[in-house]
Amino acid sequence: MKIVYLLWKNNRGFHMLHICLATxxxxxxxxxxxxxxxxxxxxxxxxxxxxxxxxxxxxxxYNEKExxxxxxxxxxxxxxxxxxxxxxxxxxxxxxxxxxxxxxxDFKGNEVFAAYYELGxxxxxxxxxKSTYSEVKALQMNQxxxxxxxxxxxxxxxxxxxxxxxxxxxxxxxLILGAALEPYYNLGDxxxxxxxxxxxxxxxxxxxxPSQTVITARSYDTLLDRYIMMPALTFNExxxxxxxxxxxxxxxxxxxxxxxxxxxxxxxxxxxxxxIMSEISGKTNFYDYSIIGADGGIxxxxxxxxxxxxxxxxxxxxIALVVILSLYLWTLSMHIRNNQKTxxxxxxxxxxxxxxxxxxxxxxxxxxxxxxxLPVLLFSLFWKEAWVLLLSYIMLxxxxxxxxxxxxxxxxxxxxxxxxxxxxxxx
Amino acid sequence: xxxxxxxxxxxxxxxxxNKIIFEQVQLTARAGDFIALLGKSGVGKSTLLNIxxxxxxxTSGSYQLDGIEITQKTTKEIAHIRSEYFGxxxxxxxxxxxxxxxxxxxxxxxxxxxRLHNEQLEFMMELCNRLDLTKLLRQKAGRLSGxxxxxxxxxxxxxxKPKLIVADEPTGALxxxxxxxxxxLLREMCEQGATVVIATHSQQVANQCDKRLExxxxxxxxxxxxxx
Numbered sequence: 075m076k077i078v079y080l081l082w083k084n085n086r087g088f089h090m091l092h093i094c095l096a097t098x099x100x101x102x103x104x105x106x107x108x109x110x111x112x113x114x115x116x117x118x119x120x121x122x123x124x125x126x127x128x129x130x131x132x133x134x135x136y137n138e139k140e141x142x143x144x145x146x147x148x149x150x151x152x153x154x155x156x157x158x159x160x161x162x163x164x165x166x167x168x169x170x171x172x173x174x175x176x177x178x179x180d181f182k183g184n185e186v187f188a189a190y191y192e193l194g195x196x197x198x199x200x201x202x203x204k205s206t207y208s209e210v211k212a213l214q215m216n217q218x219x220x221x222x223x224x225x226x227x228x229x230x231x232x233x234x235x236x237x238x239x240x241x242x243x244x245x246x247x248x249l250i251l252g253a254a255l256e257p258y259y260n261l262g263d264x265x266x267x268x269x270x271x272x273x274x275x276x277x278x279x280x281x282x283x284p285s286q287t288v289i290t291a292r293s294y295d296t297l298l299d300r301y302i303m304m305p306a307l308t309f310n311e312x313x314x315x316x317x318x319x320x321x322x323x324x325x326x327x328x329x330x331x332x333x334x335x336x337x338x339x340x341x342x343x344x345x346x347x348x349x350i351m352s353e354i355s356g357k358t359n360f361y362d363y364s365i366i367g368a369d370g371g372i373x374x375x376x377x378x379x380x381x382x383x384x385x386x387x388x389x390x391x392x393i394a395l396v397v398i399l400s401l402y403l404w405t406l407s408m409h410i411r412n413n414q415k416t417x418x419x420x421x422x423x424x425x426x427x428x429x430x431x432x433x434x435x436x437x438x439x440x441x442x443x444x445x446x447x448l449p450v451l452l453f454s455l456f457w458k459e460a461w462v463l464l465l466s467y468i469m470l471x472x473x474x475x476x477x478x479x480x481x482x483x484x485x486x487x488x489x490x491x492x493x494x495x496x497x498x499x500x501x
Numbered sequence: 502x503x504x505x506x507x508x509x510x511x512x513x514x515x516x517x518x519n520k521i522i523f524e525q526v527q528l529t530a531r532a533g534d535f536i537a538l539l540g541k542s543g544v545g546k547s548t549l550l551n552i553x554x555x556x557x558x559x560t561s562g563s564y565q566l567d568g569i570e571i572t573q574k575t576t577k578e579i580a581h582i583r584s585e586y587f588g589x590x591x592x593x594x595x596x597x598x599x600x601x602x603x604x605x606x607x608x609x610x611x612x613x614x615x616r617l618h619n620e621q622l623e624f625m626m627e628l629c630n631r632l633d634l635t636k637l638l639r640q641k642a643g644r645l646s647g648x649x650x651x652x653x654x655x656x657x658x659x660x661x662k663p664k665l666i667v668a669d670e671p672t673g674a675l676x677x678x679x680x681x682x683x684x685x686l687l688r689e690m691c692e693q694g695a696t697v698v699i700a701t702h703s704q705q706v707a708n709q710c711d712k713r714l715e716x717x718x719x720x721x722x723x724x725x726x727x728x729x
Contacts, residue, residue, distance in 0.1 A: 076611040084599030415595040421556065422591060423609040423657070424584020426576050496556050499591040500547035500669070 077420070078436060084416060088409050089441060092402065096445025099398045100471060104449050106391045107467045113384045129338040129347055130291065130366040131160070133331060143362060150312040150330065156360040157308060157333035161216065165350050166340035169219035170306040172332040173290045177207035178302070179266035182258040187211055187300050207268055213290065213298075214306040214332050222339055223288045225298065228253065230261050230280025233305050240307040240329065247304055249276040253284035254299040269304075272325035276304065289337060306332050334363065399478075406482060410434065410489045418495050430490060435483040439475050446471045506566065506586065506664035506696040507531050508553070513562035515548055522548055525720040526562070530698065530712075532664070535691045537710035538700040539724065544716050546700040547592060550667045553698060554589045555579035566665075584613050588663035592670045592700075594654025598643030602634065605642045606657045613661070621660060628656045631682060647674040655683060659690065666690055668699040672706055684709045 082089055135143050143149050160168045175189035177200060187210045188197040198209040219225070220232065227250065237248045251259055259265075265276040282298050290296045307329045342350065344367050355361050417430050450471075453464060513526035522545040530536055540546050551557040552564065555571065564571040571579065583589070596605050606625060607617055617625075629635045632652040637645065642653065651674045658666060666687065672680035684706060687697050691711075699710070707713050713724040 077608075080597070080600055080604060080608075080611065083604075084597050086599070416597045418591070418595040419597055419605070419608055419657075420612065422554070422583075422589045422595070424580055424612045426580040428576070429580075496551060499551070499556070499593070499595070 078433065078440070081416065081433070081437065085409065085413070088405070089437070091405065092438070092441040093445045095398055095402050095405075096442045097448050098445075099395065099402070099442070099474075100446040100449040102391050102394050102398065103446075103470055103474060104453055104467055106388075106395070107463060107470055109384065109387045109391065111463045111466070126339045126341050127343070127347075127367070128289075129166075129340070129344075131334060131336055131338065132364050132366060133334055134362045134364055135331075139362065144327070150326065152358060152360050153327075153330040153334065154309060154312060155358040156354070157330060159354045159358055160334065160336065160338075161218065161308075163350070163354065165342060166338040166347075167218055167222050168216070168336050168338055169222040169289075170214065170216040170333055170336035171219045171223075171288050171290045171296070172214040172306060172335060173292045173296070174212055174214055174269075174328075174332065175209045176212040176302060176304070177202075177209050177268035179205045179207050179268075181208035181210055181265075183210065183255055186254070191300075202268065202273075205266070207266075210302060211300050212302040212304060213288070213296075214304055214329075215288075216306040216333070216336070218336075219288065219306075222337075223286070225286055225288070225303075226283040227280045228256075228283040230278070232280060238305045238308055240309055246275045246277055247307070248279040250280040250282055250303040251278055252282050252299040252301045252303070255302070256281050265302075270325040270328040276302070291335070308333055334360075402478075403482070403485060406434070406438070406486070407489055410486055411493065414493060414495050414498060417490070418499055421495060422499070427490065427495075428487075431483045431486040434486040435479045438482045439479045442471070442475045442478060446475075507568075508665070508696060508698075509563070509565040509568075511563040511565075513549075513552065513559045513564065515545060515552065515557075516560045521718060523716060523718050523720065526716070528714070528721055530696050532694045532696055533691050534696050535688060535709075535711045536696075536698045537707040537713045538698060538716060538721075539702070539707060539713060540700075540716035542702075544718065546716055547669050549716060550589075550669050550698065550700055553665070554587045554667050555583050556589070584609065585661075586664045588658030588661065588666045590651075590654050590658045590666075590668035590671050592673065594650045596642040596645070596650055596653060598641065600642055601639055602642050602645070602653055603638040605653055606638075606660060609657060609661055624662070625656065625660055628659060628686070631686060632656065632679070648676070648679065651675060652679070652683075655686070659686070662690075662693070662695070664695055666695050666697045668697070670701055671699055672701070672703060677705070680706065 146152070181187070181197070185191055185197050188195055189209045189211050191197075191211075200207050200209070215225075216238065217233070217235070230250070233248055233250070240247075246264075249265065259278050261278055261280070263278045265278070267274050267276050282303065284299055286298045287295050288298060309326070309329075312326070338347070340347065344365075347365065347367070351363075351365060417425075420430065420433075421427065450464070450467070453467065508528060508530040510526055510528040512524075513528075514524040515522045526549065538546050538549065548557060552559050555574075559572060562572070566582070571582075574582070597608070603625075610617055610621070626635065629638060632655065634649065634652055634656065637649065642650070645653065651671065655668070655671060658668070668687070671687070672683055675683060680703075687699070688709070691697050699706070701707055714721045715724050
């Protein structure tokens with residue numbers, strides 16, 4: 075090791091350059107590992123609706139039609155019954171992902187969580203009972219949505235079946251926060267919300283893993299990181315007490331609406347789908363809706379775009395890796411040629427010729443391992459929850475170190491064979 | 502293994518491809534011998550010295566060191582013998598330019614995984630004093646002149662008090678006074694039991710050696726002092 079240290083001292087600049095190259099190389103490896111990881115997540119998420127047709131359900135209750143509908147005594151029961159049938163139907167997967175901003179009292183996050191931040195708007199605030207509420211991004215999701223989009227948590231718990239049921243005695247709902255909200259809130263924190271003008275308390279029970287997407291009516295690629303996820307609420311029964319409060323009725327109505335404006339994933343063709351929906355309508359006496367059909371092509375396109383993005387990133391990273399590796403090998407070859415006298419000193423002092431490629435390989439392994447430290451540190455800081463990915467990265471670095479050390483051992487042997495050091499000792 | 506460095510070369514033959522460099526080289530040297538190797542440029546003196554220290558192998562023939570057949574040893578074993586018992590001073594003494602003079606001198610110790618003991622430190626300082634290198638010990642070796650480099654190479658080769666010292670033109674880049682100091686130093690090593698073989702073109706240096714041998718393509722031939 076003393077010799078390794080002395081040779082390090084002799085070529086500080088070169089070794090620093092190699093550590094820098096190794097750092098860039100390792101950053102690219104991380105990018106590759108993240109890409110592979112993300113692709114797996116996306117492929118897993120899209121696998122459940124690969125080859126299926128997508129239908130979106132939209133109620134047609136607005137203006138006078140809505141007024142007429144709610145004049146019926148059993149209007150709430152009809153809406154609830156229709157929603158229940160959709161949830162229970164096994165000929166399609168029913169996913170509710172209702173994009174609905176919510177107001178949060180004394181919100182801790184910054185402007186990126188504003189409901190319309192992507193459209194250039196700042197956080198809208200409103201005062202209620204001397205408290206300031208900010209309008210932030212939120213999604214109401216049913217159990218089906220979590221299953222269809224395979225939403226994973228980095229910590230905490232998922233919603234339980236009872237969490238989707240609202241009763242008048244319930245003053246708290248569970249919340250799952252997107253990964254970007256993790257620095258601002260902890261598990262167990264409570265948030266004072268105003269949902270459809272109803273004051274309600276949300277309790278943080280989990281955090282979603284980063285970089286997951288779902289389909290909403292607004293976008294086929296909604297990133298969950300900045301969203302508050304809450305259960306799409308339903309009711310065991312519509313009791314008079316639920317309708318008594320001044321604010322409860324709109325809350326109840328909107329919640330029921332959100333449950334019937336979902337997506338259906340099925341292999342059924344449009345004709346068959348209409349027949350299934352007619353059957354449900356007949357059973358529930360609810361006909362005020364339309365089905366927006368989208369054939370498998372759109373989902374296929376989504377999967378294709380995911381594949382293309384992944385392939386593009388693979389190629390970019392792969393080309394960058396080849397460039398860095400070539401640069402690494404080229405500078406190493408120059409280094410070997412410039413250090414013939416150093417190797418000659420080692421030879422006449424008792425080294426064997428076979429020792430020298432081994433020495434170069436050890437120096438390479440050390441510079442790669444040193445170069446991998448900074449990416450690991452940054453990675454650990456920002457991707458704390460992805461320990462599987464971190465482990466994969468460490469394994470990848472070790473594998474690359476072994477491979478590269480082997481390549482460099484043999485290539486430096488070839489370079490040294492071509493340049494006869496012993497011959498150069500002669501006059 | 503404890504060597505006294507008795508060298509026996511028998512029918513040593515060396516070729517590069519189809520070209521015969523030399524053949525039928527015979528040499529017997531015992532501890533305390535101080536041998537000058539003479540010969541025209543390109544005749545293979547440096548090659549013969551490289552064979553003596555195991556940096557090159559003879560094409561055929563026998564090379565025995567204290568009765569041990571060196572030609573049958575592996576490169577690992579030869580490297581070990583070179584590290585422990587041989588001192589080699591190359592014609593253009595190579596150095597590691599980014600290291601200090603002292604680090605360059607101590608390289609054989611680090612390779613032998615040894616520490617610089619007080620005794621060796623004293624010996625190194627004595628050698629540096631005699632060859633006027635003391636002031637340069639902390640200096641980067643890359644800044645030294647040719648003569649200084651040659652002296653660094655000499656001290657590096659002598660530091661471990663080797664049993665066989667092989668030097669290729671050790672005084673080539675030195676002034677007469679320093680050259681005399683170097684030869685005197687090598688002579689003292691001989692008196693302490695080392696075998697010294699030096700290749701030289703200098704009549705003055707050759708005259709100070711006990712044996713003078715001329716290398717030709719047909720072997721080694723003893724020379725009278727008058728012929729030198």
